[in-house]
Amino acid sequence: MTRRKTTTLFVFLVMGIFFLSVSAAYGQDTVPPGSTDNSTEIKADIGPEKRDLDQAAPPVKKADGEDKFKGEVPDKGTAVLDSADEESEEDEEFEETLDTIADPIQPFNRLMFEVNDKLYFYVLKPIAQVYGAILPEPARVSVRNFISNLRTPVRLVNCLLQGKFEGAAIEYSRFMVNTTAGILGLFDVAKKYSNLEKQDEDFGQTLGFYGVGAGFYIVWPAYGPSTARDTVGMAADFFVHPQVYIDPDTDLGVAKVNSIIPTVITATNMVNETSLSIGKYEEFKESAIDPYISMRNAYIEHRKSKIKK
Numbered sequence: 115m116t117r118r119k120t121t122t123l124f125v126f127l128v129m130g131i132f133f134l135s136v137s138a139a140y141g142q143d144t145v146p147p148g149s150t151d152n153s154t155e156i157k158a159d160i161g162p163e164k165r166d167l168d169q170a171a172p173p174v175k176k177a178d179g180e181d182k183f184k185g186e187v188p189d190k191g192t193a194v195l196d197s198a199d200e201e202s203e204e205d206e207e208f209e210e211t212l213d214t215i216a217d218p219i220q221p222f223n224r225l226m227f228e229v230n231d232k233l234y235f236y237v238l239k240p241i242a243q244v245y246g247a248i249l250p251e252p253a254r255v256s257v258r259n260f261i262s263n264l265r266t267p268v269r270l271v272n273c274l275l276q277g278k279f280e281g282a283a284i285e286y287s288r289f290m291v292n293t294t295a296g297i298l299g300l301f302d303v304a305k306k307y308s309n310l311e312k313q314d315e316d317f318g319q320t321l322g323f324y325g326v327g328a329g330f331y332i333v334w335p336a337y338g339p340s341t342a343r344d345t346v347g348m349a350a351d352f353f354v355h356p357q358v359y360i361d362p363d364t365d366l367g368v369a370k371v372n373s374i375i376p377t378v379i380t381a382t383n384m385v386n387e388t389s390l391s392i393g394k395y396e397e398f399k400e401s402a403i404d405p406y407i408s409m410r411n412a413y414i415e416h417r418k419s420k421i422k423k
Contacts (some may be wrong), residue, residue: 158376214421215414216330226333227406233336234395236387246389256300259385262312263292263299268351272315276323281313288312314420317354318347331410339413352376 217223246254266289273282291304303308321343324330329342340348352358353369355376362370402408 155356161278204380209415215410219332219408223331223333224406225411226335227409228336230333230338233234234388238384238411239392242385242388242392245385246392249389251390254390257382257388259292259296259302259387260299262302262384263289263296264379265355267356268354269313269315271354272317272320272351273313275317275320276315278313278315281315283312285313316344316347317350318344318417321347322417328414328417329396331414339409341414341417342418 141157144320163168249257265286270285271287273279286309287308288302288304289299291308291310292302295301296303296393305312318341326343328344332340332342332345334340334345353371357375357379358371359369360372360375361370364371364373398408399405
């Protein structure tokens with residue numbers, strides 16, 4: 115038994131080290147070889163035009179001592195410069211986004227994307243439609259609030275790990291208020307009456323907060339899009355949920371956990387959230403030229419924006 119625990123612990127450690135090392139390797143923002151700064155060429159091209167304008171419209175003194183061009187001659191050179199700078203900044207942001215999306219296992223990811231797509235249309239959506247027909251929307255919103263309240267420890271711990279003490283205090287206050295006045299979290303009274311917003315933090319964001327790169331992109335069956343960093347974060351967050359330690363039935367080596375309760379909560383949350391958003395995925399697919407690429411880019415940008423908050 116001891117040998118089995120030691121082996122399981124070793125496997126967890128190796129997997130964690132592997133994902134983090136790959137994240138470090140793929141998470142560096144690099145400039146592709148042969149790329150040039152187009153803004154320099156643009157500025158060089160419009161430089162003579164700007165000088166011609168300066169020569170064509172000699173400055174005269176205003177009453178307050180400032181220089182002004184005679185007449186209403188628009189500063190075309192300055193306008194072009196500003197436009198070029200804005201376009202250059204947008205190009206750099208776009209290139210940075212592309213550079214940080216490493217997708218070395220794209221064939222596998224595309225396969226999993228198709229699997230998840232079929233699971234949605236043939237399994238999850240029909241179940242969610244029946245579920246939504248049984249439970250009215252207010253009841254399903256209460257289920258969402260209840261599950262969100264259960265996950266407070268994950269958000270609170272990650273706020274502390276990132277040094278966001280105000281956010282941690284808000285999460286603690288939300289939990290106390292919603293658990294009592296909100297009847298075990300069924301109603302988000304902390305937000306409604308005290309304007310206390312949920313602090314959506316997880317360990318993947320904590321790793322990103324401290325500079326760990328996203329690593330490579332990966333699509334997990336049933337779960338959906340993720341990265342190497344977020345996969346490690348998801349595993350770490352699992353052990354923060356208090357409910358996994360209620361009547362443990364599975365020995366993972368590092369700890370004994372209850373595998374049934376988290377599975378039921380995750381499945382319920384998946385069906386409940388789908389019932390509240392039926393139609394959004396369909397609209398997304400219809401508007402995307404390549405749904406896989408669009409989903410990947412949207413996920414990466416979403417995670418980047420959450421880490422920057």
